[in-house]
Structure formats: structure tokens, C-alpha cells
Amino acid sequence: NQYTAEINSFQPKNAEELESFRIRFLGTKGIIKDLFEEFKTVSSEDKRVFGKVLNEFKQLAEAKYQTLKEGSETEDSGSKSEQDLTLPGEGFELGARHPLSLVRKEIIEIFKKLGFNVAEGPEVEDDWHNFSALNFPEEHPARDMQDTFFIKKGGEKGDIALRTHTSSVQVRMMEAGKPPFRAIMPGRVYRNEAISARAHCFFHQVEGLYIDENVSFADLKQTLFYFVQELFGEGTKVRFRPSYFPFTEPSAEMDISCSICKGDGCQFCKHSGWVEILGCGMVDPNVLENTNIDSKKYTGYAFGMGIERITNLKYQIKDLRLFSENDIRFLKQFQSEM
Ligand code: PHE
Numbered sequence: 001n002q003y004t005a006e007i008n009s010f011q012p013k014n015a016e017e018l019e020s021f022r023i024r025f026l027g028t029k030g031i032i033k034d035l036f037e038e039f040k041t042v043s044s045e046d047k048r049v050f051g052k053v054l055n056e057f058k059q060l061a062e063a064k065y066q067t068l069k070e071g072s073e074t075e076d077s078g079s080k081s082e083q084d085l086t087l088p089g090e091g092f093e094l095g096a097r098h099p100l101s102l103v104r105k106e107i108i109e110i111f112k113k114l115g116f117n118v119a120e121g122p123e124v125e126d127d128w129h130n131f132s133a134l135n136f137p138e139e140h141p142a143r144d145m146q147d148t149f150f151i152k153k154g155g156e157k158g159d160i161a162l163r164t165h166t167s168s169v170q171v172r173m174m175e176a177g178k179p180p181f182r183a184i185m186p187g188r189v190y191r192n193e194a195i196s197a198r199a200h201c202f203f204h205q206v207e208g209l210y211i212d213e214n215v216s217f218a219d220l221k222q223t224l225f226y227f228v229q230e231l232f233g234e235g236t237k238v239r240f241r242p243s244y245f246p247f248t249e250p251s252a253e254m255d256i257s258c259s260i261c262k263g264d265g266c267q268f269c270k271h272s273g274w275v276e277i278l279g280c281g282m283v284d285p286n287v288l289e290n291t292n293i294d295s296k297k298y299t300g301y302a303f304g305m306g307i308e309r310i311t312n313l314k315y316q317i318k319d320l321r322l323f324s325e326n327d328i329r330f331l332k333q334f335q336s337e338m
Contacts, residue, residue, distance in 0.1 A: 003025070003031060003057065003061075004057065004060065007025065007060055007061055007064050008060075008064070010064065010068075012068060012072070015072060018065070018068055018069065018072060021065065021068075022065055025061040025065075026061055026062065026065060032054075032057070032058050032061060035054055035057070036054065039051065039054055094335060095335075096331050096332055096333075096334045096335040096337070097334060097337065098323075098331065098334070099311050099315055099317070099323070099331075099334050099337075100204055100307050100308065100311055100323055102311075102334060102337050103307050103310055103311045103314060104186050104204065104206065104307050106231065107184075107186070107206050107227075107231065107305075107307070107310070108184065108186065108206070110226075110227055110230045110231060111184045111206075111208065111227065113230075114182075114223060114226065114227075115182055116182050116183055116184045116208060116210075117182065117183040117184075118183065118184055118185075118186065119169050119172075119173050119183040119184070119185050120169060120185065120186070120187060121163075121166070121168055121169035121172050121185070121187070122163070122168075123162060123163055123187070123188060123189075123190070124151060124160060124161075124162060124163070125160070125161060125162070125163040125168045126155060126156075126157035126158050126159070126160055126161075127143075127155075127157060127158025127159045127160075127161070128157035128158055128171075129157070129163075129168040129171045129172060130148075130161060130163050130164060130165070130167075130168045131143055131158075132157075132158060132290075133171045133175075133287065133290045133291060134167055134168075134171060134246060134247040134287055134290075135246040135247050135284050135286045135287050135290070136246045136247075137246065140246065142164065147164060147191050147192055147193075148161045148162070148164055148190075148191070148192060149161060149162040149190050149191075149192050149201075162189075162190035163187075163189055163190065164189055164190065164191055165189050165205060165207065165304060166185040166186070166187045166189060166205045166206075166207045166304070167185075167207055167247060167302070167304065169185035169187065169207070170185060170207060170209045170302060171287075171290075171291060173185075173209065174209075174211070174287075174288070174291035174292075174293055175291045175292070179211045179212055179213075179293060179298050179300075180210075180211060180212035180213075181209055181210065181211045181212075181300070182209070182210045182211075182212075183208070183209055184206050184207065184208045184209075185205075185206065185207045185208070185209070186204070186205070186206045186307070187204065187205060188202055188203070188204050189202065189203060189204070189205050190202045191203075195321065196320075196321075197318065197319040197320060197321065198320060199320065200308075200320050200321065200323075200324065202324075203306055203307070203308045203320070204306065204307040204308060205304055205305065205306055205307065206304070206305055206307060207302065207303065207304035207305075208223075208302065208303045208304070209283070209300060209301075209302045210223070210300055210301050210302075211283065211288075211293065211298055211299070211300030212298065212299075212300065213297060213298060213299075214299065215282075215298075215299045215300050215301055216299070217250070217282055217301065219301060220280060220281075220282070220301035220303070221238075221240070223301075224238065224254055224278070224280065224303060225238055228256050228277075231310070231314075232256060232259045232313075232314075233259070236256050236257055236259060237256065237257035238254055238255070238256055238257075239254070239255045239274065240252040240253070240254055240255075240280075241253050241254075241255065243279060243281075245279060245281055246284070247281075247283065247284050247287050247302070248280070248281025248282055248283060248284055248301075248302055249281060249282060249284045249285075250281055250282060251279065251280070251281035252279070252280055252281055253276050253278070253279050253280075254276070254277060254278050254279075254280060254303075255274040255275060255276050255277070256274070256275055256277055257273060257274060258272075258273050258274060258275050259275075259313055259314075260313065260316060261273070267318070268312070268313060268316070275313060276309075277305055277309060277310060277313070278303050278304060278305035278306075279303065279304050279305075280301065280302065280303035280304070281301065281302060281303075282299060282300070282301050282302075283299070283300040283301065283302050288300070308320055308323060311323075315334075
């Protein structure tokens, strides 16, 4: 009859349509129920035929309902576990090099071109390598608890502390080998300072050492001049101011013309047009003798710079704390840099 065709061709679009199908045919007031009511009224000889048709019809409706219901259920749960391969991909988050790593790499590349090797040493140092061999007098203020993180008192080579500069690596190098030496020492150093925009309890240095026969202050100046032209660009000016370090004599601090304001005055150069970027000098003969190098035969120069200071200048970063906070918004800005 008409209903058989309707049932066979029924295709619900959603769960509501399937439910109204159930109510229409199989519900307590549904068509099948009505037909069974009608069945009671037919004559007994018709009952055999009508009953058979009616039962088949009922089974058809129930079977159809059952398969549709099962189909919609597996479809629902299936959509969660099955991937829709036509969806666009999510893409990978690309990392960025840390600005300090970028600048360290750049500094190393420049000195490599001049024939400098790269040397490393321990961050936990003894007094000898960090201070005594470098000609620090016993009562020098840099040894004070204020600057140095001490780890252990006493020991064969004195107190154990976190190195305050990578000059300790220079000592290790001089002790271990024979001149000539030409190397730079990048690394992390520690100083007991209150953390602020301009100071931190750790920072990074690149120090350099060149020892050979007849090395002069002119060699030092030329090397640093070349370095600054490479790093900050052609035309960057340098100036040397007399200074003091226990391990160099004479000693100097080197300023460069401010790469940010080009001399017009800014916060980085404090309106002076110059920014200090490193300390340097001729290796004190006492240091050479301390490490068993003949100070009559050999001379040398040394220099040391803070990577943070140079990175601040290169990228106009005003707060040191940004380097160690791991704020993704800060770090992401270096994504385009190599
Ligand atoms: N070691 C010095 C410092 O940490 C820097 C320096 C290195 C100065 C070599 C002169 C020569 O401040």
C-alpha cells in the first residue's frame, strides 16, 4: 500500500525527522496502532490475509526505524574520531633564536674571520682562575660577597664561586698550552646584583685573548676597530678611555659612536653620542708569569664585552629582564633574524 512506499523511501535529515517517523508509524497513536484497531473489526475469513500483511508492514516499519537509528548513532560518534582530511592544516609554530644567541653567533663569526678560536670553561670556578691568577689583590672589592656568588670556602685553589667573568677561561687556556694564543671565550657569568632593567644576577660575555711575540696596543685597536665596523656598520667611530683592570696594563674602555641616534642624543648614549661597549688592555706581565708564560718574550692583549649590552644596542632593548623572562611576544620578534 501507500505506506510501504513511504517507509521504503524515507530518508531522515536529522534526529527530529526520524523521531516523527517513529511517532507517525510506531507510536501509541500511530498508523500501525490504528491498523491493528481496524484489524479487530474485519471478518474472520479476511483476518488471515490482513493479519499477515499487517505483521509484515509492522516489521518493515520497525526494521527501517532500527537501521536508521543505528546509522545516525554511528555517524555521530564517528565524526569525532574520524579525521576530515579536507580540513585545512593547522600549521607548525615556528620558533625563533634567542636574541643573545643571535648576537653571540654574530660576534663569533666576526672574530673567526680574524683567526680567533672559540674556547669554553666551567661556570663554577675556583678563586685562582677567576681572581688570583688574574692579579686581583687579596683585598680587591670584586671578591667581596657583594659581587661574587660564593659556593664553598677554602680549597686547594681557594674559594669556589660562580665565575664573575670569562677571563677565567683565558687563565685555563694559558696554563694548558703554549703561545701563540688567539681565542675568544663566550659564556655566562654571574654577579650578585639586584635585578633591575639595567642589572641582572647573570649575563653573558665574550672575552678575547691574543698572545704572541710583539703584540702591541695598536694590534688591539685595529682588531676592535674592525670588529665594530663589522657588527655596527661601516663608519662607526671608536674611542678609548684609560681605565683599570687588575689583569691588564695599560687598560682602557672602548666607546663606540651611538648606533641608534647617530650622535644626536638618545636614551642609550644618555645624549652623549657615545656608548661604552667593552673593557680591554695589554695582558699584565704578572698574569703571564702566573700562567708560566715568559713575559720577556711574549706580550698580548685582552678584551671583554657583555653580549646583553651589545644586543640592547643592536635591537634597541631597554630592559635586561626581557632576556630571561621567556615572554613569547618578545622572543617572536626575532623570528625573521637568522
Ligand atoms: N673581565 C673584564 C670584566 O668582566 C673585562 C675585560 C676583559 C677587561 C679583558 C679587560 C680585558 O669586566
